[in-house]
Each structure stands twice: as C-alpha cells, then as structure tokens.
Amino acid sequence: MFVFWSHEVSSNQAYREVGPWGGLGGITWNYMPKGGIVEIIISHGEIIDSLSFKSVCANKVAESSSNYGGQGGSKTHISIDWPKEYLISISGTIGKFYTVESCVKSLMFYTNWHIHGPFGSSKGSHFRLPVENRVIGFHGRACQFLDAIGVYQMAATSIEEQFMTPKVYQSSIEVGPRGGLGGTRWCYMPKAEIVEIISNHGGIIDPLSFKNVCANNVAESSSNSGGKGGNKTQV
Incomplete structure (x- = not known):
C-alpha cells in the first residue's frame, strides 16, 4: 500500500509541506536550508536511526544541519551535485519496531539524476512522494531514531501557467533519467x-x-x- 498525504503551508506560497509519514513519537524537527542540499548523511540498520544534511549557499559557504535521531546504525553519505542535481522525491516504509508502534523503517532518495537506497528494512507500509517539483527541505519527528519524515517541496506551477508558457522558455527543470548507467x-x-x-x-x-x-x-x-x-x- 502506498500512502500519499500533503497540505500546503499557508504562511509561504513558495513551497508546500508534505507529510510527515511515520509515528507520533520523538520531538518535532525541521530543516529548511538557505541554499541547495549537497549531502545527506543517513544512519540505518533495521530502521532509520538518524538523518543529517549539508547545504551550500550562494556564497559557496557550506552549512551542516543538526543530527535528527539517535547514534546507532551504519552511516552512509549521499552526495548531490547541486545545482545541476537536486532532490525530487523520497519513498520508504513505516512500521513497528519493538514496542514502538510506528517509525521510519526504510528510505530512498530520488534526484533528477540518481536513485539512492533503499536504506534500512523494507518491511512495513510503503509511502512515496509524487514527483511534482524540487524537494528543498525536510521535517519530521525524532529522538532515539527517526520517528517520522516529511518534505518541503517547491510549489508546483498551475496547469494554466504550464500551458501558457511563452515560446521563448526562460528556464527548465531536469527530471530523470530512468534506466541504467551504461x-x-x-x-x-x-x-x-x-x-x-x-x-x-x-x-x-x-x-x-x-x-x-x-x-x-x-x-x-x-x-x-x-x-x-x-x-x-x-x-
């Protein structure tokens, strides 16, 4: 079963808040960088233990986020070649872990160039963020591990605006590719x-x-x- 849920943040029309997926435990966190996300550090084992991020601002100064979650799991670094490469979606599973009714058990990250993962255990209920626009930040709940995760997604252009675009195109969004590496x-x-x-x-x-x-x-x-x-x- 795939679970989709989203609502638009009323205080900022430039993006919308999607999710979170997962449980109600842990402490609320959010990550909205000033620049592009260039690295995701994910610790994982039977579940997703923690997430942290790195971003680069317009002045090329790198900034690191807090660690969202606990200290367990094996660490994997995901590099993103921003601004040419950027996040477009996430997917994963949520499920029970010992006495905890629901937490994030696995994650995959999708960019316009690559698919990273899965990390963690794929057992549980599946969720996936529909590809509509760039993922520019994350939010969720965490304590000893990642209880829940959601994203901040750039607001999609309306259907009317898409079909009324002038013939001289001012910008483009690269999506994919899908397939192999050969x-x-x-x-x-x-x-x-x-x-x-x-x-x-x-x-x-x-x-x-x-x-x-x-x-x-x-x-x-x-x-x-x-x-x-x-x-x-x-x-």
Whole structure:
C-alpha cells in the first residue's frame, strides 16, 4: 500500500509541506536550508536511526544541519551535485519496531539524476512522494531514531501557467533519467516545439530521434540517440 498525504503551508506560497509519514513519537524537527542540499548523511540498520544534511549557499559557504535521531546504525553519505542535481522525491516504509508502534523503517532518495537506497528494512507500509517539483527541505519527528519524515517541496506551477508558457522558455527543470548507467550521456534541447518523435523498438527501445520546427518554419532533426535495430514508429 502506498500512502500519499500533503497540505500546503499557508504562511509561504513558495513551497508546500508534505507529510510527515511515520509515528507520533520523538520531538518535532525541521530543516529548511538557505541554499541547495549537497549531502545527506543517513544512519540505518533495521530502521532509520538518524538523518543529517549539508547545504551550500550562494556564497559557496557550506552549512551542516543538526543530527535528527539517535547514534546507532551504519552511516552512509549521499552526495548531490547541486545545482545541476537536486532532490525530487523520497519513498520508504513505516512500521513497528519493538514496542514502538510506528517509525521510519526504510528510505530512498530520488534526484533528477540518481536513485539512492533503499536504506534500512523494507518491511512495513510503503509511502512515496509524487514527483511534482524540487524537494528543498525536510521535517519530521525524532529522538532515539527517526520517528517520522516529511518534505518541503517547491510549489508546483498551475496547469494554466504550464500551458501558457511563452515560446521563448526562460528556464527548465531536469527530471530523470530512468534506466541504467551504461552508454554515453545525451541531451536534446530544441529551440522550439517538438513536432515528431521517431522510436525504434523491439524487445527494448533501440534509438530515439526528434524533429522540431523553429519560428521561421524551418524543420530541424536531432541526432539518433541509440543503435540501429528495432522497428521504426513515428509519432
């Protein structure tokens, strides 16, 4: 079972508070850095024992958070290549631990480039944050271990604003990739709207290529990203 729960923070329209997932024990904590998160330090074993974070501000000064949780578990450092890489989601499990009815038993962290985890034990009720925008901070409850965790997520742009974006795009959000670590990295960022996708496929997706049309009605074709096998379909 996946559990989704969120509510928007009324005092700040730039972000919304999502969660927390977990139990009611421990002391409330929150972490909202002034800059980008560049490292997550997670201690884990049968449960998630603790979390701490590092961030870098605009002046490139590094700041470390408090340790949220206890002193047990094996420590793992997750590096994030901010600002090119950033958090977009978390998932995990919550469940019973000895006499404690509910705590965070496992966690996974998702960036626009990588998936980290799972850390801890995957037994319990599953939860996952839907990918809508960047994760810019965390909150929850903790004492001897991580009782609960939630996130601060940048407020999503409305559907109307997404479809009324000017043709000259001022910014973009990179999401993914999904798949393996092999091959050579590629990217396709056209100057105008994509009008055609060419996909070769069989047991797998072989290559992809694209066409776009510029403001002067000149069509441009991308390079072929992949091999030469498969049956061709044009969309």
